[in-house]
Amino acid sequence: MKMSFAAVFTLSACTLLLWSPPLTAQQTLAKDKTVKDKADIKIDARLFPLEDVRAGQKGIARTVFSGAEPQEFGVVVLGVIPGFPAPRQSAIIARLTGASVERTGVFAGMSGSPVYIDGRLVGAIAFAFPFAKEPIAGITPIKQMIEIFERGQAPGTELPAPPQPRPVSLSKLMEGEWQFDLPKPGLVGAPFIAPVAAGSPLAGLLGQQFAPIATPIVFNGISAETLARFAPQLQSNNLLPVAGLGGAAPITPLARATDLTLAPGTSVSVQLVRGDYSIAAAGTVTFRDGERIYAFGHPFLGLGVADMPMSEASVVTVIPNTFNSFKLSVPGQMVGAISQDRSTGIFGQLGRAPRMIPVSINLRTSRERTERYTFEVANDKFLTPLLLNLSIYNAIASSERSLGDATISVRGQIRVANQTPVLIDHRFSSMNAAMLASKLVAAPVAALLMSGFDDVEVNGITLDVTSSDVVSTGVLERIALDRTEVGRGDKIEVQAYIRNASGKQFVERIPIEIPTDVPLGQLLLFVGDGSALQQTTTMQSFVPKDLGQLVNVINKIKKNDRLYVKLFRVTPGAVIGTDELPNLPPSMLATLNSDRAAGGYTPTALSPIFEKELPPAEFVVDGQQLLTINVVR
Helix, strand or coil, X not given: CCCCHHHHHHHHHHHHXXXXXXXXXXXXXXXXXXXXXXXXXXXXXXXXXXXXXXXXXXXXXXXXXXXXXXEEEEEEEEEEEECCCCCCCEEEEEEEECHHHHHHCCCECCCCCEEEECCEEEEEEEEECXXXXXXXXXXXXXXXXXXXXXCCCCCCCCCCCCCCCCCEEHHHHHHCCCCCCCCCCCCCCCCCCCCCCCCCHHHHHHHHCCEECCCCEEEECCCHHHHHHCHHHHHHCCCCCCCCCCCCCCCCCCCCCCCCCCCCXXXXXEEEEXXXXXXXXXXXXXXXXXXXXXXXXXXXXXXXXXXXEEEEEEEEEEECCCCCCEEEEEEEEEEEEEEEEECCEEEEEECCCCCCEEEEEEEECCCCCEEEEEEEECCCCCHHHHHHHHHHHHHHHHHCCCCCXXXXXXXXXXXXXXXXXXXXXXXXXXXXXXXXXXXXXXXXXXXXXXXXXXXXXXXXXXXXXXXXXXXCEEEEEEEEECCCEECCCCEEEEEEEEEECCCCEEEEEEXXXXXXXXXXXXXXXXXXXXXXXXXXXXXXXXXXXXXXXXXXXXXXXXXXXXXXXXXXXXXXXXXXXXXXXXCCCHXXXXXXXXXXXXXXXXXXXXXXXEEEECCCCCCEEECEEEEEEEECC
16 A cells, blocks of 8 residues: 555654653763763753654754855654664654755755754754655754764673784786775665565655765766766765766865854865865764764765865855755865764864875876876775776876777885885786776775774875877797706796787797706796786785785786796695795695694695796787796706
């Protein structure tokens, strides 16, 4: 049986009258007061208790429709929905009134707009019905917003376990593969009905889903082609821009806050990237208590602990839209930092500067011009790799062609506190060279930030990028030796025959000296590109023991624009951690294979005895070849 919206809200109002939740004392918001237990919590006269909310009550709300000054509009309470969006939480349902909201409806960027009854703050506008004909909104009670950030450690609750190092895949690092998947907050977008499949007879009820108001994310300096290419990742994590235009967010120092800074009802901007590129989310301040700022009324991204710039913002206008009206906002000066992003809103502090990651890109284009881009990205293990991938790709694609073959070289370094720099040295020649280049920078950053170590501090990224409109590739067709029987200490020459994309053949002559301590017998000679050699390594993944070891292994990853020569002996060995132990004696193998122990090592059939990296070639090399050599007396 279908129920109309009016019936739903009437039922909600009746539920409110029958529902009598257990009364709890309101948490005090007095500045510098420490809340130790429930006995210390006092009622704050500035706040309107949820228990006193009744259907038919009228109030006012504030938000910015244009400029920087909030405007007031009316609110009529329709009822309270208990248990939404989560157990032991509630949402107040209200109809918004006034000429401005009648024109726009509930719009993106309104999230956090404070609602007052009898001059006291009751909560933040945070939810809406998609496609609703009337401006019906859900309000997150202010008590729920404050408690989730102020709640102390419960007695007897153990502290969470310290982060543990995570396995690192060398093949994924070399191929630029990393998983971007924000921790989905389970309390976001809770619907009255379950989501349905396309074509289902229940599809007509989708308008009854009560969802958080969209947060407009403004991408400035990012092309539409870049956004379209990254759309699957953005959409899957609720990062699709509501507005595709807006003002830039310059890199400004921390400004001093005044009594008027981020007052309730004003616009607040959360900056993910600022500088030559700008990515910022806009919302509304719900409550300011001294230096503490509460906003949005629902999660931004559900990151939990966060560290992102919080700035003032001005609104150009609100664009009425049939699907979803939204604010066009311009970020202003930074006044603090967002430190938490949880189920009932975001929490920030004035006067505290976040730790951003500075990025500098020098791009040498195919037209012999040098472009320089300088910006900062938010320091977050989930967001930073995506933001880097997107911005580096956009820097290349905005100056060079994004369709057709290209050759792109990327060199630079990732500076990590108290560690040697992570060196970047890659070359790509293909139709998607720009995407590969940006991924190969984002991948090591993702590995560092997601490693599980507490002391990871990325201090900056510097890149020199060179681009050309020609393809520059070569294939290793065959190799040849001057002889296949050698003695210990002999010098031999390997000839590698490489054919480039235009069909021209090159010969690379590679001198090799047979080790003097090599055992007699058969050796296996490998010649190939870095990716092929990496795949032959038994150690495809490992768990680093410390950050220094992780940095060291990342710096040893093979390159794809040069050849590698490696000699193997067919004899048992093992890989323990990141160390290859070749030609192990039987006693050691017996100990590793003991019935009293398992794991901790990877057995190998080939033991490396010699490896040589050749200088960079004129093109990206692909292919591998093998030959056998006999060591005789």
